[in-house]
Amino acid sequence: xxxxxxxxxxxxxxxxxxxxxxxxxxxxxxxxxxxxxxxxxxxxxxxxxxxxxxxxxxxxxxxxxxxxxxxxxxxxxxxxxxxxxxxxxxxxxxxxxxxxxxxxxxxxxxxxxxxxxxxxxxxxxxxxxxxxxxxxxxxxxxxxxxxxxxxxxxxxxxxxxxxxxxxxxxxxxxxxxxxxxxxxxxxxxxxxxxxxxxxxxxxxxxxxxxxxxxxxxxxxxxxxxxxxxxxxxxxxxxxxxxxxxxxxxxxxxxxxxxxxxxxxxxxxxxxxxxxxxxxxxxxxxxxxxxxxxxxxxxxxxxxxxxxxxxxxxxxxxxxxxxxxxxxxxxxxxxxxxxxxxxxxxxxxxxxxxxxxxxxx
Amino acid sequence: xxxxxxxxxxxxxxxxxxxxxxxxxxxxxxxxxxxxxxxxxxxxxxxxxxxxxxxxxxxxxxxxxxxxxxxxxxxxxxxxxxxxxxxxxxxxxxxxxxxxxxxxxxxxxxxxxxxxxxxxxxxxxxxxxxxxxxxxxxxxxxxxxxxxxxxxxxxxxxxxxxxxxxxxxxxxxxxxxxxxxxxxxxxxxxxxxxxxxxxxxxxxxxxxxxxxxxxxxxxxxxxxxxxxxxxxxxxxxxxxxxxxxxxxxxxxxxxxxxxxxxxxxxxxxxxxxxxxxxxxxxxxxxxxxxxxxxxxxxxxxxxxxxxxxxxxxxxxxxxxxxxxxxxxxxxxxxxxxxxxxxxxxxxxxxxxxxxxxxxxxxxxxxxxxxx
Numbered sequence: 047x048x049x050x051x052x053x054x055x056x057x058x059x060x061x062x063x064x065x066x067x068x069x070x071x072x073x074x075x076x077x078x079x080x081x082x083x084x085x086x087x088x089x090x091x092x093x094x095x096x097x098x099x100x101x102x103x104x105x106x107x108x109x110x111x112x113x114x115x116x117x118x119x120x121x122x123x124x125x126x127x128x129x130x131x132x133x134x135x136x137x138x139x140x141x142x143x144x145x146x147x148x149x150x151x152x153x154x155x156x157x158x159x160x161x162x163x164x165x166x167x168x169x170x171x172x173x174x175x176x177x178x179x180x181x182x183x184x185x186x187x188x189x190x191x192x193x194x195x196x197x198x199x200x201x202x203x204x205x206x207x208x209x210x211x212x213x214x215x216x217x218x219x220x221x222x223x224x225x226x227x228x229x230x231x232x233x234x235x236x237x238x239x240x241x242x243x244x245x246x247x248x249x250x251x252x253x254x255x256x257x258x259x260x261x262x263x264x265x266x267x268x269x270x271x272x273x274x275x276x277x278x279x280x281x282x283x284x285x286x287x288x289x290x291x292x293x294x295x296x297x298x299x300x301x302x303x304x305x306x307x308x309x310x311x312x313x314x315x316x317x318x319x320x321x322x323x324x325x326x327x328x329x330x331x332x333x334x335x336x337x338x339x340x341x342x343x344x345x346x347x348x349x350x351x352x353x354x355x356x357x358x359x360x361x362x363x364x365x366x367x368x369x370x371x372x373x374x375x376x377x378x379x380x381x382x383x384x385x386x387x388x389x390x391x392x393x394x395x396x397x398x399x400x401x402x403x404x405x406x
Numbered sequence: 407x408x409x410x411x412x413x414x415x416x417x418x419x420x421x422x423x424x425x426x427x428x429x430x431x432x433x434x435x436x437x438x439x440x441x442x443x444x445x446x447x448x449x450x451x452x453x454x455x456x457x458x459x460x461x462x463x464x465x466x467x468x469x470x471x472x473x474x475x476x477x478x479x480x481x482x483x484x485x486x487x488x489x490x491x492x493x494x495x496x497x498x499x500x501x502x503x504x505x506x507x508x509x510x511x512x513x514x515x516x517x518x519x520x521x522x523x524x525x526x527x528x529x530x531x532x533x534x535x536x537x538x539x540x541x542x543x544x545x546x547x548x549x550x551x552x553x554x555x556x557x558x559x560x561x562x563x564x565x566x567x568x569x570x571x572x573x574x575x576x577x578x579x580x581x582x583x584x585x586x587x588x589x590x591x592x593x594x595x596x597x598x599x600x601x602x603x604x605x606x607x608x609x610x611x612x613x614x615x616x617x618x619x620x621x622x623x624x625x626x627x628x629x630x631x632x633x634x635x636x637x638x639x640x641x642x643x644x645x646x647x648x649x650x651x652x653x654x655x656x657x658x659x660x661x662x663x664x665x666x667x668x669x670x671x672x673x674x675x676x677x678x679x680x681x682x683x684x685x686x687x688x689x690x691x692x693x694x695x696x697x698x699x700x701x702x703x704x705x706x707x708x709x710x711x712x713x714x715x716x717x718x719x720x721x722x723x724x725x726x727x728x729x730x731x732x733x734x735x736x737x738x739x740x741x742x743x744x745x746x747x748x749x750x751x752x753x754x755x756x757x758x759x760x761x762x763x764x765x766x767x768x769x770x771x772x773x774x775x776x777x
């Protein structure tokens with residue numbers, strides 16, 4: 047078996063057997079310029095003929111999609127956070143700021159996790175019928191959404207975002223991120239697929255063949271990001287294909303094409319990584335110290351993502367795992383353990399019948 | 407998908423909606439009552455009732471799960487039991503065949519065949535596209551325990567089936583082609599039974615790898631213990647069936663195996679429930695925690711019963727039933743604990759955050775991925 051086939055840095059297409067594979071293609075999603083327009087969600091649905099995911103008001107800021115599902119291959123997350131006025135004052139002139147005494151567009155450190163704790167708790171308790179399995183389910187621990195919970199009256203909030211229980215109002219910011227399948231170097235979904243329905247393309251992406259998938263559901267448990275999902279009534283697993291059909295015709299994926307701010311950038315992964323590093327340096331230079339890259343590192347637990355992100359807060363705030371690891375990393379160890387258990391069992395049966403030198 | 411299909415799906419959804427959707431305001435009422443319950447819980451917690459496990463502080467996206475909960479239904483939990491039962495029953499049958507215990511042999515072979523049939527049903531029934539079950543046979547893929555298991559189960563099925571068929575030889579006529587089969591079947595059955603003996607342990611333990619080879623925190627972290635739990639649980643269950651069906655003169659081996667299997671199951675399960683930190687918690691709380699406590703009681707009672715019931719047919723059968731029940735409960739409890747751990751972002755975020763922080767002092771950038 048070639049080196050790093052299960053874990054570690056790797057160029058996935060040649061590893062999958064492609065000769066003369068084109069450069070690995072991917073997405074760099076720069077959340078610092080996302081305006082939350084959801085054009086990516088719409089373009090994806092239009093191009094890929096993805097069914098509707100149900101209309102509902104989730105109470106999660108402007109996010110009524112809820113998450114990535116079999117029927118939503120792009121998902122724009124919205125996070126409302128208070129920012130401290132003092133911190134802004136320390137920073138002097140507004141970075142990327144607006145007119146007059148308006149706070150900068152994104153600056154300062156969040157003081158708590160959300161700007162309107164009561165609406166966050168409401169959002170956490172709300173599930174949504176997306177026509178998929180498991181789809182978008184309510185959070186089991188709503189308190190995790192808002193440590194400082196106040197009495198929530200259940201009505202659409204009449205208070206402004208950032209309003210504290212005492213009536214005082216903080217400044218706040220919105221974090222917006224267009225989430226998508228990560229097209230991992232070591233893809234948990236692909237590794238566990240028992241039918242070969244999931245495969246590695248020549249572009250290094252991961253795609254489900256709909257005519258092969260028999261809906262066993264293993265990929266759904268195998269994904270450390272919670273991306274792939276099963277469509278109800280259809281039974282098969284669906285996720286982002288990175289517009290494999292468009293790539294083969296040398297076209298940009300639909301979401302990147304539709305993005306009006308170039309928050310979603312598409313291109314050869316090497317080039318995107320360079321661009322991301324430059325962008326990060328720029329943001330750090332202007333004082334946006336909370337900016338960090340997520341999924342760009344080939345040394346991480348999944349060997350680096352084909353679709354990676356620039357975030358302005360911890361990954362878990364966006365619903366991303368902080369340190370994902372492909373389960374396959376431990377597969378050799380798991381087979382060895384199973385082998386030991388199997389031998390133990392065989393020995394136990396043999397001893398039970400033959401006895402240890404005596405018969406009862 | 408054609409436009410017509412999409413249209414019909416839309417109509418279905420529309421016609422489902424009045425029944426499927428809760429009445430207006432229902433979600434608000436549920437939310438209010440959950441809030442009240444939640445606050446009550448918090449007060450009690452402060453009172454020190456749950457001081458054992460400190461409340462994990464973590465951040466998340468509106469408290470929602472990071473992972474997708476496994477979409478497998480209880481078919482798969484049932485298969486974990488029937489697959490293990492088939493495997494260990496075949497092994498007992500082979501042992502009984504070689505040591506001249508005819509009733510135990512017949513019981514083992516027929517139990518194995520029945521459990522195999524049930525396993526096949528459960529596995530195919532759980533697929534999103536059951537009619538495509540044979541797509542599993544397109545590939546053989548060592549990174550997918552489900553693919554490996556498909557081939558193990560297929561090979562095992564042929565042999566266990568042949569061994570079980572041999573039990574029907576005495577029903578065939580003495581003469582003719584069928585008479586030949588009557589004479590050939592027993593030795594063929596013995597050979598097939600021995601092959602099934604060799605395939606039994608892999609069949610009983612690969613399912614543990616299948617659960618652990620997922621991102622589900624409480625399954626993946628249990629990877630060093632689950633194969634032993636499953637090997638023990640399968641041995642105990644099949645021994646239990648032997649204790650129920652075989653006469654006292656033949657049950658010596660299954661008593662010993664039942665006790666050994668139960669001990670292995672209980673010891674490994676203890677590690678699963680207590681040695682994995684936060685991700686052990688789902689095995690102790692909720693409905694699955696109750697299932698696993700019941701499983702422990704049944705398995706322990708069955709093992710003790712198997713030891714003391716050498717002279718009583720009734721007590722032997724009761725002990726056997728307890729061992730079988732313990733195995734069923736163990737499998738369902740483990741299955742549900744994994745699902746619970748995927749549902750709550752706490753079990754995903756907190757251990758990963760701790761991992762990052764443990765790495766932070768020696769490495770000053772975040773991307774480092776040690777093991």
